[in-house]
Amino acid sequence: MPVYRKHGKPEYTYDFKLRGGRFSGPTGTSNKRQAERILEQKRQEALDKLKTAASFTAEGPMTLEIAASRYWLEVGQHLANSVNYYRFIGWILDHFGKHITLDQITDSMIAAMVSRRRGDGVSNATVNRTAAVPLRGIMTRAKKTWKVPVGDIDWSRHLLKEPKERVREASQDEERRLLNAMRDDYAPAVSFALLTGCRRMEIVDLTWSRVDFFGRTITVTGKGDKTRILPMTEAVHALLWVLKGHHPTSVFTYVARRTNKRRKLVRGARYPITMEGFKTAWRRYRDKSGVENFRFHDTRHTAATRTLRTGNMKIVQRMLGHEDIATTAKYAHAMIEDMRVAMEAANHTGSHTGAGEDASTDLKDKKKSA
Template sequence: MSIYKRGANWWVHFTSPKGERIRRSARTQNKKQAQEFEDRLKAELWRVEQLGDKPRRTWQEAVVRWLSNTEHKADHNKDIAKLCWLDGFLADLYLDEIDRDVIDHIAEKKRSEASASTANRYLAVIRAILIMARDEWDWIDKAPKIRLYKEPKKRVRWITQDQARTLLSELPTHLADMAEFSLNTGLRQSNVSYLKWDQISLERQLAWIHAEDSKNSKALTVPLNRGAMSVLARRAGINEVYAFTFHDQPLHRTSTKAWTNALNRAGITDFRWHDLRHTWASWHVQKGTSLQELMELGGWSSYQMVLRYAHLAGDHLREVANRLDDTKLSQPANSETEE
């Protein structure tokens, strides 16, 4: 039977002129409408086969091909999670059916449950797939323009060294070691959580983050200062593979109840684990590290990424400003002027 019911909706099932088996939802509970859908679909496939028309492609076809093309991305699994959520809105649509109304509906739904920046990440995935379908695969002739939400400027939240010492004293040992290492190296949480001993040279006082584990897919060499070396000395011998563990396993999550309780006891508010990296960068700039040096140390992909810390360099720039101290542009305060 070419039309059958599956759940609440009717589905069509037939063989195309090319011998391919076609099985798709008609997205209707009305049998007559399902029959009309099947007739239109058969006509479209005939035009593709006999007249050379461009075949209509579905969103799911595009997702499968896009995931195959982007499986090298560091955040590939995050993309999959986003696409699973988007499947509830786009799974049954052809690419040419995804218009501004559909996009706006998705945007409003995601914005109602998440921040503007989170909603933008979902919209960016849709945009990337549609643009690739248009420009590289020639599956569609045009793609709708996707408007992103305006996002607040990126926050720079950092704490003083006294606050950091208080926080470390309140944390359980396994989190305190990770936090102290982060404050000395600026490494992201995942890079600290899964840092292996074979990525560390205690003799050379260096660590390495492999390209596949780096956010910008570039390998990073991490100089280890005295503070970082001290932490590693305490961790030596605890686990043969990983530098930082809890119950002999890497810590997948650091923003735990223990972290929150330690912040409360330390009297520190609005502070996330990632802000340890902001703190490390802020301390460096205040100590005179140039933004170019900071970019290389932190593994940022562009100079623009470190400009957020530029305003903290005021004390460092005072010496530069004082180079003009011997410039005399005005009369001494007690000098007499000619009448």
């Protein structure tokens, strides 16, 4: 019987089978007609769930809604910027509609999407990051991993050209001014960034369990929860050794300047630095240093450029945790500039080809005398 009363209980219970599965539970009512209506509601809900589950693994046309949901579960929620990615996917769904299938999406429709996003007055990089790239990720995974029909899209026509990321290196004088202006409790974190090229998030999250003084290594967790191991140089060792004992778990800490009961802070005690606190300290004391046009991410550029001068591109790739060496290639300017300096020096140490007009005139005179 689909609805029934258990012994001694006034409320009805529903119980039914659907596609080999059994569904049962309380209806929350002692009225049989209401219980039967709830039964039909539960049956429809179960049918919808089964349809959704089947569409997740179906090999036929897949709706954008199902594809976006599956992509979020398998990929999106695990990204470092998952909160933003969820919003990007939502915008794409609103633009195309939930029920369009992936094989119906054409180049023309994607071009219209890109045009609409550009109309919001955002940069080319933002258009790519918030619209074209997420949709490409969904459709590529659907085609290659889920094996469902997808429109033949030429993504090279839709990804907008972006300006090359600048590479800003701090001079020795700028580094000194930055560290001198920084608060004593935040200065070690900035020094660590300049020495290792670690991102702010990697610095904030670093714990003593990931620092191996004996093996001289540091394990950091970067984007997408991917870990990499960095060697501990003498400078990094000296920096971290001084910080031992400041806190039982966190490597980088700050000293509370005042007691705050609401935030449970006691003046003079040390607490793990936070992302927001680090951002505030960086902006305030960087401005105080007088160093201009220098972002925190430029500490990463500085470390990479300096390392490249004495190493090679593969070393810098591993240090920064880049999956693709093409991402690291933007630091090649350091090698080119050093090569230029070396060539200039060579051209001024006895080379006839670099001696200017005097060498040219001398060469002509020799030809005449011959």
